[in-house]
Amino acid sequence: MTEHEHAKCRELLGFLSDYVDGTLGEQLCQEIERHMRECQNCRVVVDTLRKTISLYHETAGPADLPNGVRQRLYRTLNLDEFLR
Amino acid sequence: MNEASDTPISIEALRRGDRQEFARLVDHFSPLIYRLALKMLGNEQDAEDVLQNTFLQVFRHMKEFEARSSLSTWLYRIAANEALMLLRRRRPETALTDNLPDEEPLEEPAQFIDWCCLPEEELLSAEGRARLDEAIRLLPETLRVVFLLRDIEGLSIQETSQALGLSETAVKTRLLRARLRLREMLSTYYTERLNAGSTAHD
Numbered sequence: 001m002t003e004h005e006h007a008k009c010r011e012l013l014g015f016l017s018d019y020v021d022g023t024l025g026e027q028l029c030q031e032i033e034r035h036m037r038e039c040q041n042c043r044v045v046v047d048t049l050r051k052t053i054s055l056y057h058e059t060a061g062p063a064d065l066p067n068g069v070r071q072r073l074y075r076t077l078n079l080d081e082f083l084r
Numbered sequence: 085m086n087e088a089s090d091t092p093i094s095i096e097a098l099r100r101g102d103r104q105e106f107a108r109l110v111d112h113f114s115p116l117i118y119r120l121a122l123k124m125l126g127n128e129q130d131a132e133d134v135l136q137n138t139f140l141q142v143f144r145h146m147k148e149f150e151a152r153s154s155l156s157t158w159l160y161r162i163a164a165n166e167a168l169m170l171l172r173r174r175r176p177e178t179a180l181t182d183n184l185p186d187e188e189p190l191e192e193p194a195q196f197i198d199w200c201c202l203p204e205e206e207l208l209s210a211e212g213r214a215r216l217d218e219a220i221r222l223l224p225e226t227l228r229v230v231f232l233l234r235d236i237e238g239l240s241i242q243e244t245s246q247a248l249g250l251s252e253t254a255v256k257t258r259l260l261r262a263r264l265r266l267r268e269m270l271s272t273y274y275t276e277r278l279n280a281g282s283t284a285h286d
């Protein structure tokens with residue numbers, strides 16, 4: 001990797017969250033995409049960053065509260081009568 | 085979901101001290117707050133303490149809620165503070181050194197193997213899921229809380245900034261740092277899995 005390309009990688013790194021979230025302006029998106037066509041490392045970083053976030057989304061699942069925890073919470077709050 | 089649980093929670097009723105409405109609030113938000121606390125603290129007993137303290141605080145301070153942010157953001161704010169306070173009480177010596185100032189340059193990526201092609205059953209195996217959780221626990225707490233609110237609880241950047249009392253710029257910087265660190269940690273693990281797979285096929 002040449003010095004110039006590396007500086008570009010650094011410059012674009014700060015925009016990657018917005019890029020993968022789809023909240024980055026069009027001009028910067030184009031710049032990132034142009035750079036990625038020439039830079040294999042940045043392509044991998046973007047793809048694996050996206051995958052990292054999507055794995056966390058997939059595994060988050062519906063939030064679950066164990067029954068014992070729920071009962072003790074209602075008792076602490078004096079809400080026993082509303083326990084279903 | 086029944087009809088009653090579809091009705092939005094009434095802030096007016098909560099302010100009047102309506103206990104049934106408070107029970108609905110607890111019912112709706114307690115699983116979310118417990119998940120946040122569990123992932124923040126990595127310990128069921130601590131998570132339960134944070135859950136109970138959060139709703140005790142809500143109960144005490146409901147009349148002070150000014151609706152400048154949404155009710156859920158306010159709840160997350162109380163829960164995040166409770167979790168951070170508990171962590172700092174436990175580990176006062178690491179609380180500051182562990183956390184990078186926002187002005188520090190971003191850590192440059194060091195892992196460049198593409199592991200996205202691994203099959204889903206490998207990515208989300210029991211061991212893979214355990215590594216995902218472990219990676220969150222290895223984040224400094226100031227990055228961890230931002231990542232959890234934004235990417236696990238699904239708050240927007242604006243809501244996350246309200247919940248944590250941070251600027252949106254600080255939230256964005258911390259979110260990017262958190263995601264990049266998680267990517268590095270997962271890359272280390274999944275690259276091993278890739279190599280193990282290719283050795284097995286030789």
